[in-house]
Amino acid sequence: MSTCTSQNPPAVERRRGDTHSRPTRVPVVDAVIVGGGPAGLSAALVLGRARQRVLVLDTGRPANAASNGIGGLLAQTGVAPSDLRRAGREQLAGFPNVEVRDGAVLDAAALAEGYGVKLESGEAVHTRSLVLTHGLRYDPPALPGVEALWGRSVFHCPFCDGWEVRDLSLAVLGSGPDAARSALVVSGWSRDVVLLTDGPARLNGERAALQDAGVRVREERIREVVGSEGWLQRIEFVEGPAEQRDALFVRTNRGQPNGIAAALGCELTAGDTIVTDGDGRTAVPGVYAAGDAATENFRSVANAIGAGSRVAQRVALDLV
Ligand SMILES: Cc1cc2nc3c(=O)[nH]c(=O)nc-3n(C[C@H](O)[C@H](O)[C@H](O)COP(=O)(O)OP(=O)(O)OC[C@H]3O[C@@H](n4cnc5c(N)ncnc54)[C@H](O)[C@@H]3O)c2cc1C
Known part of the structure; x- marks a missing residue:
């Protein structure tokens, strides 16, 4: 039964x-x-x-x-x-x-x-x-504009999406040693990588390695991530020039x-x-x-x- x-x-x-x-x-x-x-x-x-x-x-x-x-x-x-x-x-x-x-x-x-x-x-x-x-x-970071681009040109994993954006203009969001390491990892897919720390970078000895890999660091506060039809176009800051980028890697x-x-x-x-x-x-x-x-x-x-x-x-x- x-x-x-x-x-x-x-x-x-x-x-x-x-x-x-x-x-x-x-x-x-x-x-x-x-x-x-x-x-x-x-x-x-x-x-x-x-x-x-x-x-x-x-x-x-x-x-x-x-x-x-x-x-x-x-x-x-x-x-x-x-x-x-x-x-x-x-x-x-x-x-x-x-x-x-x-x-x-x-x-x-x-x-x-x-x-x-x-x-x-x-x-x-x-x-x-x-x-x-x-x-x-x-949950991706709660930055204005990220949600509309999530999974299309804002990614969390370069092993999933790095190949598709290889040699393009890439950005990595985050501060501190872990973010610096992420930027170094992403630099394996492109020589044009910028680390966006959205405030103080909180880096110590990592700056030299970033410089050697050609990774720039920008510490300005981010205002908005701007894109169209899923494609990232630029990152705008509260102050300073916008950064034209094709893809952004974030932590979740x-x-x-x-x-x-x-x-x-x-x-x-x-x-x-x-x-x-x-x-x-x-x-x-x-x-x-x-x-x-x-x-x-x-x-x-x-x-x-x-x-x-x-x-x-x-x-x-x-x-x-
Ligand atoms: C934006 C993004 C892009 C990714 N891109 C890649 C990639 O390119 N290559 C790659 O290999 N991996 C990629 N991944 C990782 C990949 O998606 C996951 O590792 C994979 O989907 C995990 O499979 P899963 O079956 O464990 O979970 P999921 O694929 O998430 O499936 C879980 C399912 O369970 C359902 N569910 C949840 N709760 C309940 C419930 N209570 N009752 C019934 N159903 C429920 C959900 O609706 C969902 O359908 C990506 C991840 C993200 C976030």
Whole structure:
């Protein structure tokens, strides 16, 4: 007998007859995947192929939504983020044991066996395991003009977008030694880099290295970042001449996009990512995390796809 608390069980349960014959288990699905970005869709693919009953929920707000194309993804460079997700969903449509739905997971709580998951639609789903692939929230600096250019010509990661703006006029925003280091890193993509500190530079010994790399430093207060149709044109200061630039690199504040991991008792790092072992297992039994949500450094689509694949194999093995 199913213990699903929903009036309207998920299609994965209704379609059980389509799937490999197996004894009915108490929970309705084997895995609920929270987030259908590259990590979640990759996890769903591997779990689907392992004949697990999977429900993916996705609110359709990926980290790179504003981006024109994904940089640095093997054999797929330049593909639009939405096209990659669409292709992933199309592939998953071939699995009768996998359902991908639009909508949010609101919260999840431990049951005597597995987890009860509350959906935005009002439904409740009972699952044997929970995979958190809901990504991270990226907040760019609150400078006037940045939001309209975010992901198009204002970037946070030169490994994602540096190649596309190589040899152009670039700027890096920030002060202190970390910002100086970022400017030196970006100077690997162009010899025309200016570090905009928006106030006192707070540099010590870094000035010599910046000078050697040809990086100029401007300390004037920034008034506005100006662009058109996604393209950066110039940075205007409260005083002093504007700086004509093609792209700007900034630091972001990041955090969990919801309180699900914290409510389940998952440990979070100082950078607000979910702590897991190398396979994506959290310290909370039956709860897993992968992709940006659980990646402290070097977040990318390639990493998310790989982490999703890995966590799915771990989930399938743990469910035996
Ligand atoms: C502006 C920008 C540009 C980038 N460019 C590149 C690039 O060129 N190349 C590259 O490799 N990487 C790039 N990245 C990084 C890349 O986007 C991420 O590493 C990657 O998207 C992580 O995949 P993910 O599946 O973990 O998370 P995401 O892609 O963010 O997907 C998470 C999904 O979970 C959903 N979700 C969140 N909460 C819930 C909930 N409660 N219920 C249901 N669904 C939920 C979200 O709506 C979203 O669809 C960029 C990042 C940013 C911010």
